[in-house]
Amino acid sequence: MEKFETIITDVHENERIDKVLPSFNEEWSRSQVQDWIKEGLVTVNGKVVKGNYKCKLNDHIEIDLPEPEILDVLPEEMDLDIYYEDSDVLVVNKPKGMVVHPAPGHLTGTLVNGLMAHCKDLSGINGVLRPGIVHRIDKDTSGLLMVAKNDFAHESLVDQLVNKTVVRKYKAIVHGVIPHDKGTIDAPIGRDKNDRQSMTVTDENSKPAVTHFRVLERFKDFTFIECQLETGRTHQIRVHMKYIGYPLAGDPKYGPKKTLDIGGQALHAGVLGFHHPRTKEFMQFEAPLPADFENLLNKLRNAN
Known part of the structure; x- marks a missing residue:
């Protein structure tokens, strides 16, 4: 079992522990942390506490992180709006209301489910829940996303995002x-x-x-x-x-x-531009406003 440890600084002094802990990892939800607290997996200075415990300066917090749940993300046939595709990258126009990738408790109906049915080859850098996903847009935001079909393409596209050469x-x-x-x-x-x-x-x-x-x-x-x-x-x-x-x-x-x-x-x-990972050619795509917009x-x- 993996262990997480931290010391409380003045930034989180007097805050509830179930509010503080999610700030250390964006993948942790408050409800998930509250479950860990109820299960006795969270200790403060060696003692189990309740979710409403107010953190004190220099508190030593430990979490015995449970083994990650094995999630079965299944392909789903969808009518995806594909703007471009080759053996390395895919550009898709996501509709408003669609979640990009699955999460615990929300494993179906996402863009990733549709992509898995559309093509069998997606990069594995982001693991089983986010195969091929290089960047995200919110559920209720529509528009263009680039998807990596292998790890070589994924690393190239992420580098371009870091170097601010992607046009969005x-x-x-x-x-x-x-x-x-x-x-x-x-x-x-x-x-x-x-x-x-x-x-x-x-x-x-x-x-x-x-x-x-x-x-x-x-x-x-x-x-x-x-x-x-x-x-x-x-x-x-x-x-x-x-x-x-x-x-x-x-x-x-x-x-x-x-x-x-x-x-x-x-x-x-509406506009997405990047250099192709393999050919280095600059490619730019534009999706018109959806009808409701x-x-x-x-x-x-x-x-x-």
Whole structure:
């Protein structure tokens, strides 16, 4: 059984232990940690505690991590919108509402299930739950994703993401009327210490994040923009636009309570460009806005 150990610093002093522990590993959910605590797998200074235990400075925390559950991810026939495919890479247009990869308790209906049925050869670098997945977009974000069909391609594409040579442009509708035509948001993003399921702009345990945006069209109470990612942090565009006061329309997590009821944020990953891992040729693809996004734009135009 693998063991995890840590010492509490002033950053997490007086916080509940079931809130603190997920911040050490983004794969750990709060409910999972609470189960470990109930099973007596978590000790503080050698003693079993409850989930509401408030951490103290210099507490020594140990977790006897249970053996990972063997998950059986099965191929599922799907009508995937494939934009490009060869023996190394595949580019697919993910619809809104589809989860990219399986997770415990959610093993079916994901893009990975469909990819496994479509092609038998996917890179194994990210393991059984995320074969071939180089980068992700949120469930309610539509648009283009690159998929690696072998480990050689996977490593090349990840290197390009790290070196910021991948072109990723998104279309979005945000609350408010942005007065300037373009801008750059350079603000570090980390997990929100008050809500471990959310990200926020913070200097604590954060990573650099840069988003460039330009205005495409202005409406009475909204703005249609294009964003280009320089980095790829979790929920980056959603967090950055909220940070500057223009949250995404329809965003249930980062938007205002009174927002457009469109089943999730108005965000589409429309342009994806990268160098082919083997030929080194630069390839760029563009996916048009989905119908519901276009319908929303037309409603905003008519309301002006």
